[in-house]
Amino acid sequence: MNVLTAILLVVSFITFKFYQSTKVPKGLKNVPTLSFLDFLITIYINAGPDKRWEYARETLEKEGIAKAWSNGNWVLVVTDLELAKDILTKTDLYPKALLKESFPKSLLTQYYGVNLVFSNGDEWKRHRRIANPSFRNLPVHVFVESATKLLNIVEKIDNEPIEVNNLMHRLTLDVLGKAAFGFDFNNLEDPNNVYVTAYKEVMEEFRNPLYFVFSFLDNLPRSEATKKIAKLNNLYDGIVESKRKSMKMDELEKKINNNSADLLERMIYACKDPENPTLTNEELRHDLAIFMLAGHDTIRKYEISLPEDSIHKDKLQIEPDVSGTSGPHPVPLIFKRRTE
Structure with missing residues (x-):
């Protein structure tokens, strides 16, 4: 009985903590939600931003904003240009989330700590000035x-x-x-x-x-x-x-x-x-x-442009992505040595 009770307590604790972290804040209830399952799939297959964008494209192109559950927190994903401009320029109203506050005991905080990106105000200015x-x-x-x-x-x-x-x-x-x-x-x-x-x-x-x-x-x-x-x-x-x-x-x-x-x-x-x-x-x-x-980790997007009359180009082979999407994706290039 004691063992069963202990197991039930552990399961109850895990369930409660999971509910706590996934409960949507009142202020975000009317914001569209991105699929957490899709997000997990992109992590599992180590997909780049182009793949993640395909999962979120329909919602974000229509609404310009959506909420997503990530690493125990609800976050907002913003693609609306005017809203993004406000967030990036009005740092007093929209300070960056700090690792040491959001994830105090996580590996992320242990590794990245306080730096040029994850800092605000005078602390950020000090790092930037250097x-x-x-x-x-x-x-x-x-x-x-x-x-x-x-x-x-x-x-x-x-x-x-x-x-x-x-x-x-x-x-x-x-x-x-x-x-x-x-x-x-x-x-x-x-x-x-x-x-x-x-x-x-x-x-x-x-x-x-x-x-x-x-x-x-x-x-x-x-x-x-x-x-x-x-x-x-x-x-x-x-x-x-x-x-x-x-x-x-x-x-x-x-x-x-x-x-x-x-x-x-x-x-x-x-x-x-x-x-x-x-x-x-x-x-x-x-x-x-x-x-x-x-x-x-940020070099994920690129464009390759070769003019039709380029004397350097022998062949540019673009293999369509298996998903059939038109977003950026790795492009195998095949160059052949000139024999003439």
Whole structure:
């Protein structure tokens, strides 16, 4: 009887917590709802934004706004341009949700913490003030070098499909590493290097569908996932320490003053005073994490345009998506060497 009672209590607790988290707030009851089952399917098959858009297209094109249940919370998805403009510009009325408040014990908070994206007000301004100058004078030669390396890789592929989406991910991460961190991830030539592998392992933990359905499980220890995050954080720390050791403080100050410092150098300089740092070492690591996300997981859309009379084009093969949709999707390219 005691065992049965315990089981009933556990089931009742799980049911109650699930009901609590899925109950629609009064203010959102009249807002159209996106299917949570469809959302779970996109997570399970690791679909990109193009696939997710297909599941939500009809509702969002008609209404411009919809609610969706995600990771234990109801969120609003907005596509109406005027409403989106208000949300993005009136930050006093629409502050960003903070990880430490929305998911205080989650892996997401542990990994991303407080950073340039997940911060508001003066805290956001502080992060932005440090990072912003780095993007005013981007080193063009880095883009040229990485693009040349990409072309060399494509040139070696003879009469075989080329996974453009994958190559764009690898290219972007290499450019980000060199331009922002002064570090070569070498992802184009070695897509399974330790940095990318560790990053992907952490992202897989975040995409676990079980925690999207039962978000309160995040309150329980996840030792394996925590170890993976610690491993990735150690790699980030290694990049930072390598940069610190390679430069003297007077050299760094000179680069800051003439606006030639990269993003990582500016963040390291912001940490230089241990008594009163503009940026803490932990915040530096969290900013590195969010920029890694920007460099690896946001390159999902692209357009390929080749003029009909292009002397460089032999054949462009576009295979329709199996779903029959017209949205962006990976396009296999086949290039044939000219024989004439």
